[in-house]
Amino acid sequence: MGCLKTLKVWIFVGVLMVVVWEEVNCRFVVEKNSLRVTSPDGIKGIYDSAIGNFGIPQYGGSMAGTVVYPKDNRNGCKDFTQFGISFKSKPGALPTFVLVDRGDCFFALKVWNLQNAGASAVLVADDIEEALITMDSPEEDHASAEYIQNITVPSALIEKRFGEKLKLSVNGGDMVNVNLDWREAVPHPDDRVEYELWTNSNDECGVKCDMLMEFVKDFKGAAQILEKGGYTLFTPHYITWYCPQAFTVSKQCKSQCINHGRYCAPDPEQDFSSGYDGKDVVLENLRQLCVFRAANETKKPWVWWDYVTDFQIRCPMKEKKYNKECADSVISSLGLDLKKIEKCMGDPEADEDNPVLKEEQDAQIGKGSRGDVTILPTLVVNNRQYRGKLEKGAVLKAICAGFEETTDPAVCLSDDVETNECLENNGGCWQDKAANITACKDTFRGKLCVCPIVNGVQFKGDGYSSCKASGPGRCKVNNGGCWHETRNGQTFSACLDHVDGKCTCPPGFKGDGLKSCEDIDECKERKTCQCPECSCKNTWGSYECTCSGDLLYMRDHDTCISKASAEVKSAWAAVWVIVIGLAVAVGGAYLVYKYRLRTYMDSEIRAIMAQYMPLDSQNEVPNRVSDLDRA
Template identity: 85%
Template sequence: MGKSSWKLLFLGFMFLCLNVRNSVSRFVVEKNSLMVTSPEKIKGSHDSAIGNFGIPQYGGSMAGSVVYPKENRKGCKGFDEFGISFQSKPGALPTFVLVDRGDCFFALKVWNAQKAGASAVLVADDIEEALITMDTPEEDSSSAKYIENITIPSALIDKGFGETLKKELSGGEMVNVNLDWREAVPHPDDRVEYELWTNSNDECGVKCDMLMHFVKEFRGAAQILEKGGYTQFTPHYITWYCPQTFTLSRQCKSQCINHGRYCAPDPEQDFSSGYEGKDVVLENLRQLCVFRVANESKKPWVWWDYVTDFQIRCPMKEKKYNKDCADSVIKSLGLDGQKIEKCMGDEQADSDNPVLKDEQDAQVGKGSRGDVTILPTLVVNNRQYRGKLEKGAVLKAICSGFEETTEPAVCLSGDVETNECLDNNGGCWKDIVASITACKDTFRGRVCECPVVDGVQFKGDGYNHCEVSGPGKCKINNGGCWHESKDGHTYSACLDSEDGKCQCPQGFRGDGIKNCQDVDECKEKKACQCPECSCKNTWGSYECTCSGDLLYIRDHDTCISKEAREVRSAWAAVWVILIGLALAAGGAYLVYKYKLRRYMDSEIRAIMAQYMPLDSQSEVPNHTNDEHERA
C-alpha cells in the first residue's frame, strides 16, 4: 500500500473515531453578517461563512459595491488575461467581487481577484446546502506561493442568495453590501481566553510551515498579553485513536501509543523509515506537560519559549527530533524535567493517559464552538478563528474579544486599528483650552464618554456637553474662572470650597469669570489710615510703611516706636523671669512645709508614745522597769 493510500486510511480512522466516540459531535461554521444596503427591494441581513485564509476584519466591518464579472466567473484564471480590473475609483466604495464555486481551489479564486484589485470576495455556492468553511488546499506546494500573500477577506454565500445578487446586477442595479465581523467573536469582559490547536510535527507540508512561522512570530505578543493578565492561553494537540480491529497492525503500532489509544500520522508517510507517528504523539504529550508544569509555577508563557526553541534546535530534517534534544531545551528553560516525565506517564501502558484523554475530549465542540477538525485551529472566546495564521490578523481577532474600553494598549497600536479620535475628535465633546476630550479610542471604534481627569469626574452626554461633577472643579482649567499670574504671584477666582463658584479673590473686583481688576486700597482709603502711615498699592494687595523709626502694625493699622516696643519687650522679659522665680520659690516652700510637718508629727508622736498609749497604738511595754526587776 502506497503513502497516499495509508494517509487516506488514517484519515478514515480519524473520521470514524470522532463519530463513533462522540455521537453528539457537530460541525459549526464560523459566520459573519452580510447586510445588503441597496437596492431597497433586497435589503436585509444574510449569513456568510468566513474563509479560512486571508485576513478577516475581526471587530470591524467593510462596505463595498458588488461586481459580477462577465468573463472568468469562477475566478480560476487571472483576470488580467481578460483585461478586467476591480480597482475602485477614488471616492468610490471598495469592490467586492462575486465569483461562482467550482473548478479550482477557493483560495485561488480569492488570490486572482485580489491581484485584480478586489477588496473582498464573495463565493456563491453551486448547490443548495448548508454553508461550509472554505479552506486552503492540503499539501499543495504550488498553492503555498499565493496562500501566504492573500490579505483580503472572503466569504461563502448560499446558492439562493447568490442568484438574487446576480439577478439584480444583470438588471443594471447597483448592489451595495456591508460585511460585518463585529460579532464574529464574543466580547463579554476584560479578559480573552484563546487556545491553539497545534502539532509538534514540522514535516507535514505547507500548513506546518505556516504554523511554525506563526508560533515564532506571535510569541512576543502572546507573552506580553499573558504576563499582563489580559489573556488566558491554552495549547491543544489533536490525537486520534486506532479502531480496535487494527490495533495490532504494523501501521497502528508505529503511529500510536498506549495500545492504539493515541495516534498521529506518520510524518513522512513512509512506515519503513524515518520518524513514526508515535514519535509525534510523544512530543505533543511532552509539550502539553511543559505547559502544565509551567502553569503550576505561574509562568504559562514559558510554553511559547519551549515550542519555539524546540523548532529551532530539534528539527526533523536534522534528525534531532528526539527526547535528548527536548530534555536539553527543558533544562535550558529551568523547567522541572522530572515533573514533566511524571506528567507524561507510561506510553506502553494498556490504559488511558489522563493528559491525552483530556485532549481527545476537548476536540468535541462545546457551546458555540464546533468540533476541531482543521489543523491548525485557533479558538478565541470559544469561537473558531478563520483566516490567515499571521500575527497582525490573529491579534485583531484576539483584540475583538475584549469588552469595549478594556482592551490593552497593544490593541490600540497603529498597525492593529485606526484611532478614530484623531479625525475631528471622533465627533465627541472637547475642551479646547484644557485639551480634554470625551473621545475614547477602542478596538471596535471610538466611544464618546465624559472623562475623569486628575481624579475629577466630568458628566454629560459626551457628544455635545461635559462638565465637572463634584469637588475638584478648580483643578481643571481653573473651573472656567478668571486667573492670572504677575510679579511672582498667582490668583484665581475659583472657589473649590463652594463647588467651583467664580468669585474674585480679596484685593480684586469683577465678575470672577472673565475679569478681576486690582483694587487700589490706597486710593480707596481702605488701608494705612494712621497719620504717620505711607501707602503703596501692589497687584492684589498693598504695602504700608511708617515715617522715621516707627513700625507699622497691620492688625491695628497704626505705627509704634521701635524703642517703645523694645522697652515693652524688655519689661515683659523681666516680668516673665520674676514670675518664674516666684513660682519656683512658692513650690519649694510648699515642699519644705509638707516634709517639715510630717517630720514634726512623727517626732511628737514618738515622745508622747513613751508616756501614754495613743488611740491608734497599743500600749508600749516599759522596757526600763523590766530590766531593773531582772537585775
C-alpha cells in the same frame, strides 16, 4: 516501489480517519458574520454570511461598501487583468465589494484574483440551495501556498437566494450598499479572553508545519504579554487518533501509536521503514502538554511558549535531534521539574488509558457553539473557531475582538493590530492643547470620545465639544478650565472648588470667568476714596487710597484723620485697656477673699454647734467631767 509504500500509508491513514470520523460523529460549525444591506429598500435587511477560512477577517470591526457584479469572468477563476477590469475604489468612494459565483475553481483562487484586481472584499454566491458552509483553502502545495498566504481581503459565502437578489438589483442599475460586520463574530462575555491552539510538534509535514512553527515564534511575545497581564487564558491542545481494533497489532499501528493503539499520529515522513515514527510525534505532543501543566502549577503557564519555540530551534527532525535527550535539556534550561513531567507522561507501553491524552481526545469533540476539531492547526477564541490566516496580526485581531469594548489591553492597540485614530485631528473629540488633555480614547474597535479622569479629577461633558473638570480638586487641573493669570508674583483664578463646574471672576475682576476676567477700576466704577483729602490709585485686582499731608486713611470708614489724633486715640485706648485690666484683677481678688472668709466662718460655726448638738455624721464628744471625777 516508493509509490507503493506511499500508497499503503495513505490507505491506512484513510481507513483510520474514516473509522474515527464515524465513531465520534463529527460536527463542523460554520462561523458566521452579519451582512446588512442598507439600500435599495427592496432588499434592505440583515443576512447571514460564512467567514472564509483564509485571508484576514476584520474581527472586531465592520466595513461598508458598494456591491459590483462583473459582466465577465463571473466565477472569478481567471485573472481579471485579461479582461481589463479593475475594482479599485476611487479616492473618497466607498470600498468595492465584488460578487462572484461559486464553482469551477477553489474559493481562495477567486479571492486572490479579485484582490489583485483591487476588490476591498469578496462575496461568493452559492450555486445550490443549502446551509452555509465555510469556504476552506485547498491543501497547500508550493503552487497554491504563494497566493493563499498573501490573501489579505475579507471574504464571505452567501446563500444562493440572497445572491440572486443582489444580482438582480445590481443588474437593474440600483446602487447596492452593504455593511459586513465582524464585531460579534467573536463573543466577549467578560474582560478575559480564553483561547486555545490545536497544534503539533511535527516539523516535517510540509508547508502547513512551516507556517505553524513560524506563527508560534512570531506570536510568542504577544501571547506572553497577554498571559502575564491576566488578560487571557491560553490552553494548548494536540490532536491524536486511535487505531481501529482490527489493526492494533499491525506494524503500522505499532509504529504510529502508544498505549496499544489508543493514541496515534501519522508518520512524519509517510514512510514506515525510515526516519521518525508517528509514536515519536505522539510522545513529544504528550511531553509538551505535560510541560504546560508543570508550568501552570508554578503559576507561569506562559513558559509553554518558551519551551515550544526553543524545542523547534534546538531539536528539529531535520538534524535528527527530535528526541527525549534534547527535550530534557530544553526543559532543564527553563527550570522546570523533569520528574514531574515524566510522571505526567506515564508509561507509553501500558495497555490502559493515558489521562492526559484521553482528555485531549474528549476535547476534540465540539461543544456548544464550537464544532469538532479535525484540522491542524485550529485556533479557538472564546469557544469560536477562528477563520483566517494564521499570522500574528490577524490572530491578535481575533483575540482582541474577544474583549469587551474599552477593556482592550495595550497590546491590542499596537501597530500590529490597529491604527491610532486619535493621532489624526484628535479623532474629532474635545481637547485642551495647553494642558495636553484629550477626550479621545483609542480602542481596538475604534476611537471613543469620553471625558477623561486627570489626577483623580473627573471631567464631565459630551466628549466632543466640551469637557469640564468637576468635583473637589478640579481647580488643580488646569484651573478647572477657568481663567487664571499671574502678574508680579500674584495669581488670580476664576475657579472655585465648591462651585462645581462654574467659573466666576474673583473680587476686583469682571468677565465670563472662562476665557477672560478684566480688572475693575474701582477708582472710577465704585465709590471709593470719596473724602475730600483722599486720592485713589487703581491696582490689578484691587485699589489703593492715600491722604494728603500728614493725614492717615481709614479704609473701613473711607475717611482721613490726622496721625496725631490717631496716636492720641491709640494712647487713650492703651489707658483704657490698663484700667479695665486693673478693675478685673481687683474684682477677682475681692471674690476670692469673700469665698475664703465664708468658708472659714462656716467651719467655725459647725465646730461650736458640734459641742451642743452633735451632728449625725459626727461621733459623740467624750464627757471630760466624768473622766475628772474618776481621777
